[in-house]
Amino acid sequence: MAETIQASYPVDDRNRVRRRHDRGAYDHATVHALLDAAVLCHVSYVIDGLPYCTPTLFWREGTTLYWHGSSASRMLRNQSEGQPACLSVTHLDSLVLARCGFNHSADYRSVMAFGNARLVDDPAAKAAALVAMVDRFFPARTAGLRQSSAQEIKATAVVAMEIERASAKIRAKGVGDDEEDYLLPIYAERLPVRMVIGTPEPCPRLLAGVTRPETLAGYRAGRLLEEAVAEAHAVTYPR
Amino acid sequence: MAETIQASYPVDDRNRVRRRHDRGAYDHATVHALLDAAVLCHVSYVIDGLPYCTPTLFWREGTTLYWHGSSASRMLRNQSEGQPACLSVTHLDSLVLARCGFNHSADYRSVMAFGNARLVDDPAAKAAALVAMVDRFFPARTAGLRQSSAQEIKATAVVAMEIERASAKIRAKGVGDDEEDYLLPIYAERLPVRMVIGTPEPCPRLLAGVTRPETLAGYRAGRLLEEAVAEAHAVTYPR
Numbered sequence: 001m002a003e004t005i006q007a008s009y010p011v012d013d014r015n016r017v018r019r020r021h022d023r024g025a026y027d028h029a030t031v032h033a034l035l036d037a038a039v040l041c042h043v044s045y046v047i048d049g050l051p052y053c054t055p056t057l058f059w060r061e062g063t064t065l066y067w068h069g070s071s072a073s074r075m076l077r078n079q080s081e082g083q084p085a086c087l088s089v090t091h092l093d094s095l096v097l098a099r100c101g102f103n104h105s106a107d108y109r110s111v112m113a114f115g116n117a118r119l120v121d122d123p124a125a126k127a128a129a130l131v132a133m134v135d136r137f138f139p140a141r142t143a144g145l146r147q148s149s150a151q152e153i154k155a156t157a158v159v160a161m162e163i164e165r166a167s168a169k170i171r172a173k174g175v176g177d178d179e180e181d182y183l184l185p186i187y188a189e190r191l192p193v194r195m196v197i198g199t200p201e202p203c204p205r206l207l208a209g210v211t212r213p214e215t216l217a218g219y220r221a222g223r224l225l226e227e228a229v230a231e232a233h234a235v236t237y238p239r
Numbered sequence: 240m241a242e243t244i245q246a247s248y249p250v251d252d253r254n255r256v257r258r259r260h261d262r263g264a265y266d267h268a269t270v271h272a273l274l275d276a277a278v279l280c281h282v283s284y285v286i287d288g289l290p291y292c293t294p295t296l297f298w299r300e301g302t303t304l305y306w307h308g309s310s311a312s313r314m315l316r317n318q319s320e321g322q323p324a325c326l327s328v329t330h331l332d333s334l335v336l337a338r339c340g341f342n343h344s345a346d347y348r349s350v351m352a353f354g355n356a357r358l359v360d361d362p363a364a365k366a367a368a369l370v371a372m373v374d375r376f377f378p379a380r381t382a383g384l385r386q387s388s389a390q391e392i393k394a395t396a397v398v399a400m401e402i403e404r405a406s407a408k409i410r411a412k413g414v415g416d417d418e419e420d421y422l423l424p425i426y427a428e429r430l431p432v433r434m435v436i437g438t439p440e441p442c443p444r445l446l447a448g449v450t451r452p453e454t455l456a457g458y459r460a461g462r463l464l465e466e467a468v469a470e471a472h473a474v475t476y477p478r
Contacts, residue, residue: 014289019309039345039432040331044283044292050253051290053283055329055349070258090294092279092434097455100384101373102391106278110294134340145339146420152341175442181385182444187451192437193464195331203414203427210424216336225432 014114015165025168028063034111034168035060036233037226038089039137043067043159045085045117058087059136061237065113066120066129069159076159082116085161091226095191096174099181107190109170115161129158132236139215139235195225253353254404264407267302273350273407274299275472276465277328278376282306282398284324284356297326298375300476304352305359305368308398315398321355324400330465334430335413338420346429348409354400368397371475378454378474434464 007028009015017024025031041058044051058067065087069076076083093107120126130153131142174190199221202212218228246267248254256263264270280297283290297306304326308315315322332346359365369392370381413429438460441451457467 039334040329040347042281042283042292042294042327042329044281044290044325046285046288046290049285049288050323050353051283051285051325053281053292053325053327053351055281055327055347057345084289086283086290086292088281088292088294090279090281094437095278095376095458097377097380098384100391101369101381101387102395104373106296108279108294112292114289130340134343137334138336141336142340145337145425146423148340152339156341174440175444177442177444183446184385185446185449186384187445187449187455188442189451189455190440190442191458192440193434194437195432195434198333198431198433201413201429201431203416203429205414205416205421206426207422207424210426212426212428216426216428219334219430 009163009166011167012165015112015167017167017169020169020171023169023171025170026166030168030170031111031113031166032060033230034091034109035065035089035113037091037230039225039229041067041087041089043085043087043117045083057133059132059233061132063163065115065161065163066132067159068133069117069119069157076117076119076157082118082161085115085117087113087161092193093172094174094193096176097187097189097191098175099177099184099186099188103175103177103181105171105176107171107174109168109172111166111168113161113163114165115163117159117161120158120160126153126158129160130156133158135236137229137232139232141213141215144213197221197223197225197228248402248405250406251404254351254406256406256408259408259410262408262410264409265405269407269409270350270352270405271299272469273330273348274304274328274352276330276469278464278468280306280326280328282324282326282356284322296372298371298472300371302402304354304400304402305371306398307372308356308358308396315356315358315396321357321400324354324356326352326400331432332411333413333432335415336426336428336430337414338416338423338425338427342414342416342420344410344415346410346413348407348411350405350407352400352402353404354402356398356400359397359399365392365397368399369395372397374475376468376471378471380452380454383452436460436462436464436467
C-alpha cells in the first residue's frame, strides 16, 4: 500500500521468528528504533564450543553495531574475519496476569541481531568509535572532555558487527485470555513497568562554577530512559 | 573472619571475572540475590555452532534455574544430557559521565550462570514448574486460576539448568576519574536509572465484584520492580 520502499533485513532460518511469528518484524525502521532506544545489550559468542552471554553498552551506526568488547577481545584478536555473534536488546514493558497460568505473559519489545563480530583495530576507525561511544549517548560531549591518552585508547577494545540478519519481536497486548475464561471471577491485570531516569547526581568534586551542560537536558528525572537515549541518538546521527 | 561458612560457586576459566576482577563475586548469597530480583534474563545457546541470545522470564529454585523455553525446545528435545547454556541477568543502575571518555561507565549488577539446559519432561516436575512460573512472581496465585489443560501443559516448554558455575559482577562507584582529572573544569555526574512499577491496569473485562487480591499488594505503582520481585521470591521460597 505504501509508496515508499521499506528497507528490511533478510530472513532465513537463523532470524525467523518462529513462536508467535505474528509478533515478528524485520524492517530496518522497527529494528533500529528498538536498538537506538537502548543503552544495554546482551551479546552472545561461542568460545571453545560453549556459549557466553555478556551484558555491555552498545550503539548503532547505520547497519553496524558497536560495543565495548574487553571480555571478547582475547577471542577476537587475530581473527580478522570475525566471529559469529548475536546481540540482543529487550525492553520490558509489563507483566501480564491472566486468568490461567498459560496466558500469563509480559509485554516487551526485543531485537536479535546476527553477524560477525570483529575488533576495531584501524586507528582512525577506533578513534571515531571511542568518540561515538560517548557522544551517541551524550551528544557532543567528547569535545569538552580531557582527551584520551594513547594508553587509554589501547586499553579500550571496541567490537563492530555488521548486521547480517535481525528480527524484532513485539508483544503489546496486555491481558489476552481465552474467550471463555473472561466469564470466570478471576482477577487479571497488566502491570506496566518502565525504566526511568532518576535525579542526576553531580560529582561531589566538581570545580566551582562548573554546571550541567544544556546538552544533557534530555536526561531529566522522571523521564523514560529510552526516550532520552533515542533522542540523543537522533541528534548524534541525524538522518 | 566470619564464623559462618558461606557457600560459593566454584571458579574456573569459564566464570572467572577477568576484567575488573575486583568487581566479581561467586558466593551463593550475592549471586542468588541478583537473580531473585530479576524478571528477565538473556539465555545463550549454541545451535549448529552459532550463538543465540534469547530474552525470557526465568526463576531460581535452590541452585537450579528455570525458564520458558519454547525457542530452545527443538534443540533440547531428545537431548536428555542437556545442552550448554549461559544465563545472564543485568540490573542497570546508572550511567556515569566522567571527565574523560575512558572513565565513562555505568553502575550495574550482573550475573552470568553456566550449566547444561535440559527440557523438564517429567510430568510431576513439569506441573510443579508451571505453578512456580506464576507463583514465583505472584505468590499463591495459581491456586485461584483456571486450571491448566493438558494441551496447555504440553504446549509449554520449561527448561531447567543446574548452576554449575556462576559469577556476579557489580559496579557501584559512580564517577571514578583519574586523580589529576578532578582538577579540570569538566562536568561529571552519576545519572541513576531504575525499573519502576507503573499503575496496575485491571483487565477491562473483569466480572463485577472481582478486585485485586491482597497478595499483589507488593506490586504497587512507583516501587522498584526488583524489590517486589525479590519479596515475592522470598514468600514463595521461604528459607
